[in-house]
Amino acid sequence: EAGVAQSPRYKIIEKRQSVAFWCNPISGHATLYWYQQILGQGPKLLIQFQNNGVVDDSQLPKDRFSAERLKGVDSTLKIQPAKLEDSAVYLCASSLDDTRGSEQYFGPGTRLTVT
Amino acid sequence: KQEVTQIPAALSVPEGENLVLNCSFTDSAIYNLQWFRQDPGKGLTSLLLIQSSQREQTSGRLNASLDKSSGRSTLYIAASQPGDSATYLCAVRQQGTYKYIFGTGTRLKVLA
Numbered sequence: 001e002a003g004v005a006q007s008p009r010y011k012i013i014e015k016r017q018s019v020a021f022w023c024n025p026i027s028g029h030a031t032l033y034w035y036q037q038i039l040g041q042g043p044k045l046l047i048q049f050q051n052n053g054v055v056d057d058s059q060l061p062k063d064r065f066s067a068e069r070l071k072g073v074d075s076t077l078k079i080q081p082a083k084l085e086d087s088a089v090y091l092c093a094s095s096l097d098d099t100r101g102s103e104q105y106f107g108p109g110t111r112l113t114v115t
Numbered sequence: 116k117q118e119v120t121q122i123p124a125a126l127s128v129p130e131g132e133n134l135v136l137n138c139s140f141t142d143s144a145i146y147n148l149q150w151f152r153q154d155p156g157k158g159l160t161s162l163l164l165i166q167s168s169q170r171e172q173t174s175g176r177l178n179a180s181l182d183k184s185s186g187r188s189t190l191y192i193a194a195s196q197p198g199d200s201a202t203y204l205c206a207v208r209q210q211g212t213y214k215y216i217f218g219t220g221t222r223l224k225v226l227a
Binding site: 106 | 119156159161206212217
C-alpha cells in the first residue's frame, strides 16, 4: 500500500513570495490533515478535511494561508505572502475516516525555508 | 484547553537499557492516544495507538500504557538499540473536535 505522498520535499523562498505544497493521501482515506511543525516543537494542526469539506481550520492563518481538497482526494496548501516565521516543516497526514479510533499516517513533509 | 507535555525533552542512554518515556495531558476527554517516532528530516511513523477504553498496547519491544483518569501515558522501550535513536511524540485525539494535539516530543539517543 502506497503511503502519503508530498511534494516538494524542500523549498526555499524569499519573504513575501508565494509557495504551494501538494499532498496525495493513502487511497481510500477520507480524512486529510495539514500540520505545521516548527523546529523543536510538536506538529500543530492547520486544517482538517473530511472528504472535500473542511472540518477544522481554526488555527489556519487565513490572511495568508489557504488550502483546498478538490474531489476529496489530493490537496494543496498555499502560503501567500510568506513570512520569515513560516519557516517550518509542513506535514500532511491522512486517516481512513474521522471516527474516534482512526489512526493517522504521515507523509515525509515539506521543509520550507523563508529568507 | 488540552495541553500535552512530554518529559524529559531529551534523553541519552547506553545500549541495552530499558527506558520509559512519559506523556501527560490535561483533559481526559480523549478518544485515543497515539505514539509516533520521527527521524531527523523525516515524517512521523506511527508506533502504537491506544483507544480510550484500553489500558495498554504492545508491539515488539514497545509497550504503551494509558491511564486516562490521571492524564498519563508511558512508552516503554525494552533493550534499547542505537536504531531507536529518534524523537518520540505522543498525540491525543480530543473528544468533540476529533482534533489531534501533539506534545513537543522526547529526543532519544541510544549510545552504542
